[in-house]
Amino acid sequence: MADVNSHAYNSLWQFRGDAWSRLEEASERLSRSANAGKPVDKLTETVEGLLGQLGAFERFWAFPGVSVFQQAQRLFAAADYDRFARSVARINRALITESYRGGSTIATVEGQHEIGTDHGVIDDGRSNHNDRPYFEVLVVETMTEAQERAMRAEVRSWRRPDDAFIYELVVVGSGDEAAIAVRLNPNLQACVIRRRFAHKSAHDLSGLTEFLDANVSDDLADHSPEERAQILATNIVGTRPEMDLYLMTEIEVEDAAGKLGHHFRRVFHSREGSLELHLSLLEGVAAxxxxxxxxxxKEYSHRPTGVFHALPVSQGKSIVNSHWIKDMVGFYGLEVFLAETSATCGGLDSLLEPTGPLRDSQKLASEAFGSRHTYFVTNGTSTANKIVVQAVVAPDDIVLVDRNCHQSHHYGLxxxxxxxxxLEAYPMSQYSMYGAVSLREIKSKLLALRSAGKLDRVKIIMLTNCTFDGVVYDVQRVMEECLAIKPDLVFLWDEAWFAFARFHPVYRPRTAMGASPNLLKKLRDPDYKAEYAKHAEEIANLDDAALLDRRLLPDPARTRVRAYATQSTHKTLTSLRQGSMIHVFDQDFDQKVQETFHEAYMAHNSTSPNYQILASLDLGRRQVALEGFELVQKQVENAMQLRxxxxxxxLLSKYMHCLSTAELIPGDYRAxxxxQPLRSGxxxxxxxxxxxxxxxDPSRVTLYIGATGIDGDTFKRAELMDRYGVQINKTSRNTVLFMTNIGTTRSSVAYLVEVLVKIAREIDDKLADMSPTDKGAHEADVARLTSASAPLPNFSGFHSSFLDHVDTEDGTPEGDVRKAFFLAYDDSLCEYLSPDEVEEKIESGQDVVSATFVTPYPPGFPILVPGQKFSRQILSFVRSLDTPEIHGYRPKLGYRVYTDKALEIANPRTTVGATAEPVAKPKTRVAAPKAVVTKAETAKVKVAGEPA
Structure with a gap:
């Protein structure tokens, strides 16, 4: 079905929209040809095919609806091509402009008129509803057409002009149709499950399997009506957790409420609840x-106030009376200044101690994002990361962190x-970028720390999900296997670029707030406890090397689910710049973290937060709670269209191509x-x-441009941004990254394609006119960009002066970044060395230690942190980058490094002025002997570790 005009689709929404547009074109041509007496066989075949494709799923939308669609089919079957073409045009116009959302009722009475009078709908005679938000309600019950018409009429009879919203019904008769409807129709905001519905559809749904697999009929078979309602409700929540669910039954409604009430917002008696249901539907969306x-x-901004406080800009007073800056009002508008205040009274609230509307807004955000607690942050996820780190980590705690994470993690630690x-991520040297950290790498570090007797000091692991380039972790598996070794390990998932993922059923399980409740539910399942007992026996005698190759399971009796997610709402959802959120799903938050979190929150947040940012976070939450599912699916579809x-x-494929999953993720990590899973629907x-x-992540498109002979940074600045105004963020030496978001449109995708074609044509034209000398230079540029660069360097290690001061003889690599960072505050302990001088010292066997963070842009990850030793690989990599900027490197002076004296001062095993010979030091922690434990005890030592 999806191969219309050989075009691949990844969402049925866009396929549906394009199919209606094609049907309008074909029906218009059919009408003209028939009136002109021309052959119409091919056109009727095309129209018939499109009607067949659309007919498979139109029942899942309120507009045009089954009755209206069938009426159009009858016009076509009767060869009334003129009326058919006009009807299709009106329907398509209403779909494109979304005028059907304006509050008019859909014509469903057969034979009395054409399909609508204006844009495919009939005016219902009431007041103008165009400003009222529109939604649709799914009703699951097997009923006749007459019963369905009566139900629609009853619902419309309850409408009032002062209703805040307007809605229409979508009626399906089976459980599998309901499961499909919630996946296909983003207008659905609520579902009413009635007692009588079939478990399997009477219609042929095979044409939809290319887009989704929503078959729940096997789960629903051979169950009582109440059990089927519960199973269907669970399925719907798994897909669209934001939807309101209602149950209507006429048998033992009180018992049903007691047994099933936690699955539904309300339970109603079928004969009594129509008005109450109507009011509840409106109230549920209003919530x-x-x-x-x-x-x-907004209310505060319209109050007259006398400001005898800080903030002269409050209510625009310092601007509207000015002779020189009145243009601020013209540019920004008066409302933004009317809403400015430094007061936390008068109905407003304090960010640091919220007790009113801000507290309520954060609670609503928590419900929308699936967390136990959510906190707003007004100065970006950089601050959010530091807050979580300071709240959880104490001095000398051991932390595992991806070396390629955002600099805020490094500074926070x-x-x-x-x-x-x-932790080392897998390298992609061909593109000068890193992927993600493998589970094997994480487990190896945790097991080594356990063997060294340091597991009690391990506090948190910090990973970026997804990475800038779109590599996404299996979050639940990572948490499970790490918790099998360290049962109370805290996880900080930096989801700065992944806030949108909560609102798509495929993405959601790979988010922190999606995986955490799923893991907790699994740990509390009695069947899992039996599974773990068997697993513990199987691994009881395995050594660490063998455990690396086993999928480990956490002990349900000891494991605590403790996850934090930091998200840049402003990056991938709607918020003013620097609007971010911290989401918490930590079983021990109230007992162990709440107080320290509050102190960290106070330490890093301003006492004068920007109220406009806070308000935009509130609005951004509303948007995704009501239309996030639709917006994210369109974001994905736009990215696929771009690919x-x-x-x-x-022409484009001569000079560039979009990197596939196989090119960015090695086969070892793709079971x-x-x-190319993104290409297959x-x-x-x-x-x-x-x-x-x-x-x-399909919404990120990494474009390989090596064959253009233009490096990534030049392509970004000189070609895309300066010439065409196309804004992008990340590049590597031979790639540029395009990201679609919830604001991306098909027109913007088309513009980008147009720009890339112009660039490719210019390259083609220049090559045709180049002299042999210029062509040779171009080919050299292409060769440089398409050949492998210097290998990406691994973390070279901390100098012994900054290794863990508790024990430096056990081989574990943790180091004290703070000690190294602040040592550099004394200029007399630092010097600058050129790259050649650094290399000479390394060649002579001396350690050269960085006194600062060194971060090349691109690729944007720190290759050196304070206290880290230089290596030949690091120097070679930097030289191969041809990068225009390196933070922490001064071209005229070189790298800032520690002097030998500084390293002597910093080394706890030397005396200042003496030679740097190691001084014996007793170990403070000794790992428990492994040979003197029972099998059961061995399982706990091997898998569970020692909780802090």
Missing amino acids: RYRTPFFSAL MLAGAQVTY DAIDKHP SGID LRTMSQAWEKDEFVL
């Missing part, structure tokens, strides 16, 4: 529509005084064996996301 802080700020163990447009274009993508250790 998500609420924006407590934005509403309070430095401030906290942590002993840092850096197809580039890779299938004959599904699917090289949403269903195939889902299969890969269920199995693979790493997957690729």
Whole structure:
């Protein structure tokens, strides 16, 4: 079905939209040809095919709806091509402009009129509803057409002009149709499950399997009506957790409420509840529509006030009376200044001690994102990361962190005084970028720390999900296997670029707030306890090397689920710049972290937060709670359209192509064996996301441009941004990264393709006119960009002066970044060395130790941190980058490094002025002997570790 005009689709929404547009074109041509007496066989075949494709799923939308669609089919069957073409045009126009959302009722009475009078709908005679938000309600019950018409009429009879919203019904008769409807129709905001519905559809649904696998009929078979309602409700929540669910039954409604009430917002008696259901539907959507802080700020902005406080700009007073800066009002508008205040009274609230609307807004955000607690942050995820680190980590705690993470993690750990163990991500040297940290790498570090007797000091692991380049972890598996070794390990998932993922059913399980409740539910399942007992016996006698190759299971009796996610709302959802959130799912938060979190929150947040940012976070939450599912699916579809447009274009494909999953994720991490899951539809993508250790976020398109002979940074600045105004963020030496977001449109995708084609044509034209000398230079540039660069360097290690001061003889690599960082504050202990001088010292066997962070842009990860030793690989890598900027490196002076005297002062095993010979030091922690434990005890030592 999806191969219309040989075009691949990953969502049925866009396929549906394009199919209606094609049907309008074909029906218009059919009408003209028939009136002109021309042959119409081919056109009728095309129209018939499109009607067949659309007919498979139109029942899942309220507009045009089954009755209206069937009426159009009858016009076509009767060869009334003129009326058919007009009807199709009106329907398509209403779909494109979304005028059907304006509050008019859909014509369903057969034979009395054409399909609508204006844009495919009939005016219902009431007041103008165009400003009222529109949604649709799914009703699951087997009923006749007459019963369905009566139900729609009853619902419309309850409408009032002052209703805040307007809605229409979508009626399906089976459980599998309901499961499909919630996946296909983003307008659905609520579902009413009635007692009588079939478990399996009477319609042929095979044409939809390319887009989704929503078959729940086997689960629903052979169950009582109440059990089927519960199973269907669970399925719907798993797909669309934001939807309100209602149950209507006429048998033992009181018992049903007691047994099933926790699955539904309300339980109603079928004969009594129609008005109450109507009011509940409106109230349920209104609850998500609420924006407590934005509403309070808006109300405050219209009050006359006398300001005898800070902030002269409050209510615009310092601007509107000015002779020189009145243009600020013209540019920003008066409302933004009317809403400015430094007061926390008068219905507003304090960010640091919220007790009113801001507290309510954060609670609503917690419900939307699936956390136990959510906190707003007004100065970015950099601050959010530091807050979590300071709240959880005490000086000398051991922390595992991806070396390629955002610099805020490094600075946060430095401030906290942590002993840092850096984790290595898998390299992609061809593109000068790193992937993600493998589970094997993480487990090896944890097991080594356990063997060294340091597991009690390990506090937190910090990973970026997804990475800047779109590599996504299997979050639940990572948590499970790490908790099998360290049962109370805390996880900080930096989801700065992944806030949108909560609102798509395929993405959600690979987010921190999606995986954490799933893991907790699994640990509390009695069947899992039996599974773990068997697992513990199987691994009881395995050594650490063998455990690396086993999938480990956490002990349900000892494991605590403790996860934090930091998200840049402003990066991938709607918020003013620097608007971020911290989401908490920590079983021990109230007992162990709440007080320290509050102190960290106070330490890093301003006492004068920007109220406009807070209000935008409130509004951004409302948006995704009501339309996040739709927006994220369109974001993915736009990215797939971009991929197809580039890779299938004959000219573009000469000079560039979109890197596939197989090119960015090695086969060892893809158990599904699917090289390009993004090309095979949403269903195939889902299969890969269920199995693979790493997957690729389809909304990120990494464009390989090596064949252009233009490096990534030049392509970004000189070509895309300066000439065409195309904004992108990340590049490598031979790639540029395009990211679609919830604001991306098909027009913007088309513009980008147009720009890339212009660039490719210019390259083609220049090559044709080049002299042999110029062509040779161009070929050299291409060779440089397409050949492998210097290997990406691993973390070279901390100098012994900054290794863990508790024990430096056990081989574990953690180091004290804070000690190294602040040692550099004494200029007399630092010097600058050129790259050649650094290399000479390394060649002579001397250690050269960085006194600062050194971060090349691109690729944007720190290759040196304070206290880290230089290596030949690091120097070679930097020289091969041809990068325009390196933070921490001064071209005229070189690298800032420690003097030998500084390293002597810093080394706890030497005396200042003496030679740097090691001084014997007793170990403070000794690992328990492994040979004198029972099998059961061995299982605990091997898998569970020692909780802090």
